[in-house]
Amino acid sequence: MSASIEITNVTKRYGALTVLDDVSLSIEAGEFVVFLGPSGCGKSTLLRMIAGLEDVTAGTIAVGGERVDTLPPGKRGVAMVFQSYALYPHMTVAQNMSFGLENIGMAKAEIGRRVEQAAATLEIAHLLDRKPAKLSGGQRQRVAIGRAIVKEPKAFLFDEPLSNLDAALRGRTRLELAQLHARLGSTMIFVTHDQVEAMTLADRIVIMHDRKIEQIGTPMEIYQRPASRFVAGFVGSPAMNFVPVKGVNENGGTLRIETCGLGDVAAAIRLPARFSPEGGCLGIRAEDVTVLPAGEAGIPLKADVVERLGDRTLIYGQLADGTKLAAETDGRSEARSGDTLQIALDTSALHLFDAAGIAHHAGGD
Amino acid sequence: MSQDQTTYRPEGLTANRTLLTISIILSIVMMAPVAWLVGLSIKDNKELMLGTESVFAFPYTLVNYLNILYSSQAFGWFFNSLVVAVGQTIGVLVLSSLAGYAFARLEFPFRRTIFVIVLFGLAVPEQAVIIARHQMFNWFGLHNSYLGLILPDLSSAFGVFLMTQFFRAIPREIDEAALLDNASPLRIFWKVLLPLTLPAQATLGIFTFLHAWNDYWWPLISATKKEMFTLTIGIASSQTNFAQSEGLGFLSAQAVFASLPVLIVYVIFQRHIVTAVSGGAVK
Numbered sequence: 190m191s192a193s194i195e196i197t198n199v200t201k202r203y204g205a206l207t208v209l210d211d212v213s214l215s216i217e218a219g220e221f222v223v224f225l226g227p228s229g230c231g232k233s234t235l236l237r238m239i240a241g242l243e244d245v246t247a248g249t250i251a252v253g254g255e256r257v258d259t260l261p262p263g264k265r266g267v268a269m270v271f272q273s274y275a276l277y278p279h280m281t282v283a284q285n286m287s288f289g290l291e292n293i294g295m296a297k298a299e300i301g302r303r304v305e306q307a308a309a310t311l312e313i314a315h316l317l318d319r320k321p322a323k324l325s326g327g328q329r330q331r332v333a334i335g336r337a338i339v340k341e342p343k344a345f346l347f348d349e350p351l352s353n354l355d356a357a358l359r360g361r362t363r364l365e366l367a368q369l370h371a372r373l374g375s376t377m378i379f380v381t382h383d384q385v386e387a388m389t390l391a392d393r394i395v396i397m398h399d400r401k402i403e404q405i406g407t408p409m410e411i412y413q414r415p416a417s418r419f420v421a422g423f424v425g426s427p428a429m430n431f432v433p434v435k436g437v438n439e440n441g442g443t444l445r446i447e448t449c450g451l452g453d454v455a456a457a458i459r460l461p462a463r464f465s466p467e468g469g470c471l472g473i474r475a476e477d478v479t480v481l482p483a484g485e486a487g488i489p490l491k492a493d494v495v496e497r498l499g500d501r502t503l504i505y506g507q508l509a510d511g512t513k514l515a516a517e518t519d520g521r522s523e524a525r526s527g528d529t530l531q532i533a534l535d536t537s538a539l540h541l542f543d544a545a546g547i548a549h550h551a552g553g554d
Numbered sequence: 555m556s557q558d559q560t561t562y563r564p565e566g567l568t569a570n571r572t573l574l575t576i577s578i579i580l581s582i583v584m585m586a587p588v589a590w591l592v593g594l595s596i597k598d599n600k601e602l603m604l605g606t607e608s609v610f611a612f613p614y615t616l617v618n619y620l621n622i623l624y625s626s627q628a629f630g631w632f633f634n635s636l637v638v639a640v641g642q643t644i645g646v647l648v649l650s651s652l653a654g655y656a657f658a659r660l661e662f663p664f665r666r667t668i669f670v671i672v673l674f675g676l677a678v679p680e681q682a683v684i685i686a687r688h689q690m691f692n693w694f695g696l697h698n699s700y701l702g703l704i705l706p707d708l709s710s711a712f713g714v715f716l717m718t719q720f721f722r723a724i725p726r727e728i729d730e731a732a733l734l735d736n737a738s739p740l741r742i743f744w745k746v747l748l749p750l751t752l753p754a755q756a757t758l759g760i761f762t763f764l765h766a767w768n769d770y771w772w773p774l775i776s777a778t779k780k781e782m783f784t785l786t787i788g789i790a791s792s793q794t795n796f797a798q799s800e801g802l803g804f805l806s807a808q809a810v811f812a813s814l815p816v817l818i819v820y821v822i823f824q825r826h827i828v829t830a831v832s833g834g835a836v837k
């Protein structure tokens with residue numbers, strides 16, 4: 190029932206505007222893949238091209254080994270859940286779910302069986318006779334998912350399906366989606382610009398930016414080994430700290446990185462021969478910056494804002510040269526804004542980016 | 555103490571009373587001619603020739619209405635009006651829905667230009683084209699026929715405009731969901747989109763019916779034979795002299811008879827007019 194999806198050299202243009210430029214991606218059968226990226230980067234466009242709602246300007250798309258970009262949407266074997274749900278307002282929940290099956294001439298008994306089963310799975314059996322206008326947002330969203338499930342598609346496509354729900358419901362539905370994926374084992378593509386959704390749901394995350402796929406990887410790979418400065422800055426909250434680099438000296442395996450704000454930093458980063466430090470920067474996450482106990486000497490950081498989150502405390506401050514830096518410390522910290530703290534870096538968690546944004550990580554590439 | 559009013563009342567009693575009084579006065583002003591008409595229709599014609607004050611005095615009679623039953627002509631005109639109004643209503647609904655769908659959803663060359671040309675139709679008064687139209691219908695031999703009475707108003711610029719706006723208001727994702735549901739374009743139009751335009755259909759249907767029913771000018775010009783008259787023309791033709799000193803009761807009865815369908819249509823569909831006017835409850 191689940192199928193692989195192969196996207197090969199796909200380009201999308203609207204007139205002179207290129208939205209996606211030569212994008213390739215291969216998704217395994219049963220995988221849960223999340224497209225993550227800033228608004229307008231082409232996530233929906235790519236999803237809609239897989240569904241057949243937009244045509245591809247160049248390249249091919251295959252589902253389950255069969256080329257589909259030449260087929261009409263209904264013949265591709267995929268089901269889509271829209272952000273607005275797009276339920277048919279004049280049909281009951283049951284009719285909404287069976288419409289697609291009636292259109293392919295499925296036997297009434299089989300339609301009934303599937304609708305009943307999906308309704309039971311989604312706990313909407315008591316709503317089958319209602320019209321969408323009489324449902325809550327969360328219930329509509331379940332019906333939209335139910336309409337996809339009954340088709341037993343080769344792949345599910347979700348375009349920001351949770352963004353219209355309130356925070357609590359979003360969290361719960363997220364969990365249920367993960368369970369649904371575990372139960373059905375279907376291929377799922379999920380578009381979002383919410384990092385938490387991406388990190389929690391995905392087998393692999395596809396980070397999209399500026400007409401291209403920036404990185405494909407598991408949530409942990411994306412978080413710990415971002416391929417570029419864009420990914421490093423986009424994923425994680427607070428965003429990764431970037432400190433400008435003045436020069437690098439290689440000295441038998443370890444690297445001495447001269448920075449403006451942090452002074453000289455040693456890191457086990459292996460660089461390619463033609464690395465140029467010009468315009469580069471050093472990246473480190475707030476949680477890899479330690480605030481030293483009072484009395485110990487380190488790098489001075491003048492705290493501007495102190496955010497207490499209960500379990501941890503975030504300190505947004507400035508280094509000696511004015512470079513901004515965020516540090517994380519435990520919830521009991523007594524730091525206050527205006528204090529000058531001493532900090533140390535976890536050098537095994539450093540990332541070095543060249544002027545083009547390409548990343549080099551501590552502990553090898 | 556127990557009678558103290560502590561709840562906030564947005565409108566005071568005085569304001570309510572004033573509104574009520576104004577409403578009643580306005581209703582009387584509007585209803586008076588209608589009441590007068592109904593009164594005349596149940597008086598004997600000969601009695602009315604002596605003066606219409608007799609409306610306020612007994613005896614009353616239904617003889618005028620019985621005369622309508624016996625005069626085959628009024629019934630014939632009524633039937634003509636019905637054919638023309640129903641035919642025109644159905645035709646306008648079908649054409650406007652199809653055109654509205656096309657303008658809102660289909661891609662074809664010169665779509666915008668054609669739409670603008672249709673909108674110009676809203677600005678062209680009937681009087682400006684009536685002579686050319688009369689000539690054309692003459693060539694085709696369409697005068698004194700149902701087709702001749704129905705055809706001119708089928709191309710309703712207002713209807714096309716209304717339906718286009720209504721189809722446009724339906725989110726495209728509904729179409730897309732149906733596409734993914736394997737529905738053919740015809741099925742999407744018929745099963746998914748058209749049912750969503752029902753409020754607009756009701757509004758347009760009522761307006762078209764009322765307009766066709768009350769239309770006077772074109773039937774007056776096109777239908778010259780007595781048996782092809784619509785009710786409006788028929789009633790006007792049965793006025794015998796300028797002062798209408800004879801047959802006033804009969805004439806009034808015919809007028810009441812002519813307004814019945816309008817009244818019935820309005821009472822039945824009034825609910826839909828309100829929903830349609832209060833917005834597209836699509837989402």
Ligand SMILES: Nc1ncnc2c1ncn2[C@@H]1O[C@H](COP(=O)(O)OP(=O)(O)OP(=O)(O)O)[C@@H](O)[C@H]1O
Pocket residue numbers: 203206208226227228229230231232233234235382
């Ligand atoms: N029909 C169209 N004509 C022209 N440009 C379009 C069209 N549809 C989308 N675009 C452009 O393509 C780009 C990508 O749009 P897309 O909807 O895929 O973004 P997205 O990543 O889904 O953003 P969001 O997170 O806001 O939903 C945008 O810059 C948008 O302006």
Ligand SMILES: [Mg+2]
Pocket residue numbers: 232233234348
């Ligand atoms: Mg989008």
